[in-house]
Amino acid sequence: xxxxxxxxxxxxxxxxxxxxxxxxxxxxxxxxxxxxxxxxxxxxxxxxxxxxxxxxxxxxxxxxxxxxxxxxxxxxxxxxxxxxxxxxxxxxxxxxxxxxxxxxxxxxxxxxxxxxxxxxxxxxxxxxxxxxxxxxxxxxxxxxxxxxxxxxxxxxxxxxxxxxxxxxxxxxxxxxxxxxxxxxxxxxxxxxxxxxxxxxxxxxxxxxxxxxxxxxxxxxxxxxxxxxxxxxxxxxxxxxxxxxxxxxxxxxxxxxxxxxxxxxxxxxxxxxxxxxxxxxxxxxxxxxxxxxxxxxxxxxxxxxxxxxxxxxxxxxxxxxxxxxxxxxxxxxxxxxxxxxxxxxxxxxxxxxxxxxxxxxxxxxxxxxxxxxxxxxxxxxxxxxxxxxxxxxxxxxxxxxxxxxxxxxxxxxxxxxxxxxxxxxxxxxxxxxxxxxxxxxxxxxxxxxxxxxxxxxxxxxxxxxxxxxxxxxxxxxxxxxxxxxxxxxxxxxxxxxxxxxxxxxxxxxxxxxxxx
Numbered sequence: 051x052x053x054x055x056x057x058x059x060x061x062x063x064x065x066x067x068x069x070x071x072x073x074x075x076x077x078x079x080x081x082x083x084x085x086x087x088x089x090x091x092x093x094x095x096x097x098x099x100x101x102x103x104x105x106x107x108x109x110x111x112x113x114x115x116x117x118x119x120x121x122x123x124x125x126x127x128x129x130x131x132x133x134x135x136x137x138x139x140x141x142x143x144x145x146x147x148x149x150x151x152x153x154x155x156x157x158x159x160x161x162x163x164x165x166x167x168x169x170x171x172x173x174x175x176x177x178x179x180x181x182x183x184x185x186x187x188x189x190x191x192x193x194x195x196x197x198x199x200x201x202x203x204x205x206x207x208x209x210x211x212x213x214x215x216x217x218x219x220x221x222x223x224x225x226x227x228x229x230x231x232x233x234x235x236x237x238x239x240x241x242x243x244x245x246x247x248x249x250x251x252x253x254x255x256x257x258x259x260x261x262x263x264x265x266x267x268x269x270x271x272x273x274x275x276x277x278x279x280x281x282x283x284x285x286x287x288x289x290x291x292x293x294x295x296x297x298x299x300x301x302x303x304x305x306x307x308x309x310x311x312x313x314x315x316x317x318x319x320x321x322x323x324x325x326x327x328x329x330x331x332x333x334x335x336x337x338x339x340x341x342x343x344x345x346x347x348x349x350x351x352x353x354x355x356x357x358x359x360x361x362x363x364x365x366x367x368x369x370x371x372x373x374x375x376x377x378x379x380x381x382x383x384x385x386x387x388x389x390x391x392x393x394x395x396x397x398x399x400x401x402x403x404x405x406x407x408x409x410x411x412x413x414x415x416x417x418x419x420x421x422x423x424x425x426x427x428x429x430x431x432x433x434x435x436x437x438x439x440x441x442x443x444x445x446x447x448x449x450x451x452x453x454x455x456x457x458x459x460x461x462x463x464x465x466x467x468x469x470x471x472x473x474x475x476x477x478x479x480x481x482x483x484x485x486x487x488x489x490x491x492x493x494x495x496x497x498x499x500x501x502x503x504x505x506x507x508x509x510x511x512x513x514x515x516x517x518x519x520x521x522x523x524x525x526x527x528x529x530x531x532x533x534x535x536x537x538x539x540x541x542x543x544x545x546x547x548x549x550x551x552x553x554x555x556x557x558x559x560x561x562x563x564x565x
Contacts, residue, residue: 052082054241057248057260058094060101065089070234070263075141075384076374078424082139082238086263092271094229094259098200099275102227102256107172107196109254114223115165117253121218122158124250125243129155132211132239139238140210141384141426143375146338153520154215154243157538160522161219164541172196172225173563174541176550181557189557194548196225197302199275201547202268204290206281207233207386208341210240216522216538217279222257224547226277229259229268233282235387237262274299277547279537281306281343287533304546305533306526308448310473312348313517314492315355316483317461322508327482328359330506330516331454332366336382336430337518340452341390344478344518347454348444350469352461360434360456364409367430372415374422384426385451391426397449398431404441405433405455428452438469445472463488467495475499475530480517482506501528501536 054072055062067087071080106114125132129151136147168174172195179191201221205213210232221228232240244260247253261268272278272295280290284307290296291303313334315327334346351359375383385391395412410431418427430452435441438457459465470479479500481492484507496503502524504517520526525539537543553560 051080054082054084054237054262056086056089056262057244058089059097059259060255063089065263072139072235072238074138075386076376076422076425078388078426084234084237084263086261086266089261089266091261091266091268094261095200095268095271095276097256098227098229098259099198100256102254102258103196103198103200103225105254106222106225106227106257109225110170110172111165111168111223112170114225115162115168117251118158118165118219118222119162121247121251121253122155122162124246125158126155128246132242135239135242136211137375140236141375141386142338143380143383144378146375146383149337150209150211153209153212157212157215157522158219161223161543165223174544174548179560182554187557188555189560190552190554191560192550192552193563194545194550197275197277197547197549199226199273199277201226201228201277201279202231202272203228204231204265204278204280204282205233205240206343207236208338208343210236211243213281214240214243216520216526218258219522220537220543221547224544226547227257227259229261231261231265231268234263269293270295272296272299272301274301277302277304279304279546284308284531284533302546304527304535304537306343306477306535306537307531307533308343308450309476309528309532310347310445310448311344311476311517312350312470312473312479313346314350314466314470314479314481315352315359316481316485316488316492317352318485318488319482320484320508322511323482323484323506326506326511326514328362328366330480331363333516334518335367335432335452335454336370339383339385339428340430341386341450342518344520346480346517347448348470348473349454349456350459350466351456353458354461356434356456356458360408360432363432367409367432370430372427372429373418374425382430382452385428386426388426390450391428394428394449394451394453397447398453400443400447401433401449401453401455404437404443405435407431407433410452432456434458445469463491463495466492470496471499473499473531475528475532475534476501477526477528477532478502478504478517480504480506484508499529501525501532
């Protein structure tokens with residue numbers, strides 16, 4: 051069996067202790083193991099601060115952009131190999147694996163293009179500045195400079211490639227070294243990516259490091275210039291945010307957590323818009339077996355359209371084959387781990403107390419080949435709330451799998467917005483309609499509760515990528531339950547890794563500092 055290692059302090063290292071075993075979730079067969087006891091996490095952080103940070107800052111923005119471009123290209127050259135690992139260890143169909151791996155390389159390439167235009171400097175001006183006195187000679191300006199710490203990046207199991215790349219692109223372009231801690235259950239892909247980058251990425255010593263396995267005492271060694279970027283459950287995010295060491299040193303923390311994203315169908319729409327709505331809902335319910343932080347969990351439909359939507363979704367979802375993702379006819383693979391399957395089944399039982407299951411459910415998937423009967427499969431499941439306003443479990447509990455609930459509403463933007471707000475914060479919500487007045491009203495209702503809003507219409511059909519795609523040009527994150535954090539967003543993604551400082555003085559000098 052393969053033993054996975056960590057890349058720390060410039061070399062590959064294996065830890066000790068009891069192993070964590072990685073499996074193929076379609077068969078439950080072991081693929082690899084990782085041991086992480088005894089690894090010197092404090093030394094790895096010091097190595098990043100003392101070697102990686104100075105080396106990156108010396109390069110300047112344009113040279114760091116060249117490194118991102120190189121990373122994107124060397125990973126893309128090994129695309130087929132990475133896709134195969136995602137299928138085996140992540141339970142992804144080939145299409146789902148492409149979504150993760152291609153999302154990673156395209157994000158690195160996007161930030162390479164952004165960085166190429168920033169020049170060789172170390173400092174970014176933030177805004178135009180302002181005259182501070184009667185004379186224009188005395189001036190004030192905000193400047194952004196790289197923090198002199200290390201970015202610890204803890205990534206979720208569902209996107210081991212894209213999750214790493216979107217954080218790494220912003221940190222490295224900002225001039226901050228990173229230590230990546232992927233979720234253990236699917237870290238085979240992240241380890242292989244690091245092997246490729248270490249061998250071919252031409253990255254400065256200490257600029258990227260990888261911790262495979264348990265975090266251990268990693269966070270206990272973070273200091274006032276360090277950063278923590280976390281993607282995962284809201285419960286874990288809450289525990290991390292409250293750690294004494296992070297509070298004591300004011301360690302900057304960014305959290306992207308689970309969220310009960312919503313799709314809202316307007317009371318009037320063109321048929322092309324309706325088809326886009328169905329297409330997006332089905333994709334978000336089934337892609338990556340519903341294991342996406344941007345997946346649609348709540349489907350808001352006007353009262354008089356519920357039966358039509360229910361019938362059309364059942365027709366489309368019934369055509370999706372569940373099974374081994376290595377088979378070309380399979381559209382929905384397994385959940386990533388046995389624990390995820392157990393949690394999803396328990397969550398479905400909780401949802402069924404206030405909603406009726408009309409497709410799928412928690413029962414084992416039948417008619418699987420012998421080789422897959424021990425796998426972690428869950429059928430695409432659709433529920434209808436018995437009372438949308440009283441369906442507390444639907445608004446409070448996310449089942450992280452191919453599960454969504456229909457919520458009838460009164461057709462008003464205010465009514466839909468009130469239901470969406472019961473989720474206490476979303477990464478993304480979408481609205482589908484062609485009445486511009488109604489669409490303006492729903493946007494205004496959704497803005498306070500969402501990090502991103504996706505508008506589906508007849509004009510957008512055929513060109514929109516769907517609400518589940520976190521584009522590097524736009525921010526990714528959301529308020530409240532969604533974590534209150536923010537990633538990507540073009541150059542906004544660098545803000546987290548840089549210190550904003552107000553500088554006052556002679557305008558000519560300030561102009562030279564920020565040029």
